[in-house]
Amino acid sequence: MGETGPGFDGPRVERAVREILDALGVEGLEDTPGRVAGAYAHLFRGLREDxxxxxxxxxxxxxxxxxxxxxxxxxxxxxxxxxxxxxxxxxxxxxxxxxxxxxxxxxxxxxxxxxxxxxxxxxxxxxxxxxxxxxxxxxxxxxxxxxxxxxxxxxxxxxxxxxxxxxxxxxxxxxxxxxxxxxxxxxxx
Ligand SMILES: [Zn+2]
CATH class of the missing domain: 3.30.1130.10 (GTP cyclohydrolase I, C-terminal domain/NADPH-dependent 7-cyano-7-deazaguanine reductase, N-terminal domain)
Structure with a gap:
């Protein structure tokens, strides 16, 4: 929990968000997975710093x-x-x-x-x-x-x-x- 693992894998986060949207039956929102990945890169930046x-x-x-x-x-x-x-x-x-x-x-x-x-x-x-x-x-x-x-x-x-x-x-x-x-x-x- 909250521990530092491998580096931030943006494309993987993007794929995962796309998967969540698919699972919710939400169509379209082409740019949302990329935006969420960008937000996560910022919100979780502390995982890669002491x-x-x-x-x-x-x-x-x-x-x-x-x-x-x-x-x-x-x-x-x-x-x-x-x-x-x-x-x-x-x-x-x-x-x-x-x-x-x-x-x-x-x-x-x-x-x-x-x-x-x-x-x-x-x-x-x-x-x-x-x-x-x-x-x-x-x-x-x-x-x-x-x-x-x-x-x-x-x-x-x-x-x-x-x-x-x-x-x-x-x-x-x-x-x-x-x-x-x-x-x-x-x-x-
Ligand atoms: Zn909560």
Whole structure:
């Protein structure tokens, strides 16, 4: 699940989509399989990259104070239905000297989102990368997303969102540190 296999085989995806359309009894739509393959190449690009490589662009600034990035958008296909979950992540970490560029934080979230995903796992992966991967004192990630698979099947009302959080290091150990992140998030909305 969500693991890196052989490279992306666009023509094969195209044939498979054509097969689904045939199975549905849908005729025409000549260009749709190619478009779906193009969309999948983008939505699953994270399978062919290790998002941890974005941590290479970090600097030792002797930083010790909280860094919080709010509303980092993401689109990921849920691994149960291959339908999009569309959301945003709030990403916080407490440096142990080393900081990561803000655009790299965005790429980290996008890299983990671009594969068959679960929101819980995506949240945990970003938190793990910013703690163990970066070597910070701790990290905390809060994600909110609408799951179109749930909305489309009527299981959820459109507009319902799920929230997940992951705390590592000092944020896992110290409720006051988690409260600090929550306070900063609430001032932004
Ligand atoms: Zn789903």
């Amino acid at each position: 998002p941890l490589r974005h941590l290479e662009v970090s600097f030792d600034e002797g930083a010790r104070d909280l860094v919080l990035m709010r509303d980092v958008p993401f689109v990921a296909l849920c691994e149960h239905h291959l339908l999009p979950m569309i959301g945003r992540a709030h990403v916080a970490y407490l440096p142990a000297g080393r900081v990561l560029g803000f655009s790299e934080i965005v790429r980290l979230v996008e890299g983990y989102a671009a594969r068959p995903q679960l929101q819980e796992r995506l949240t945990a992966q970003v938190a793990d990368a910013l703690h163990g991967g970066l070597g910070s004192r701790g990290s905390m990630v809060v994600a909110e997303a609408e799951h179109t698979c749930m909305a489309a099947t009527g299981a959820w009302r459109p507009g319902t969102t799920a929230a997940t959080s992951a705390a590592r290091g000092i944020f896992e150990e110290d409720p006051a540190r988690r409260a600090e992140v929550a306070a900063m998030l609430s001032t932004g909305s």
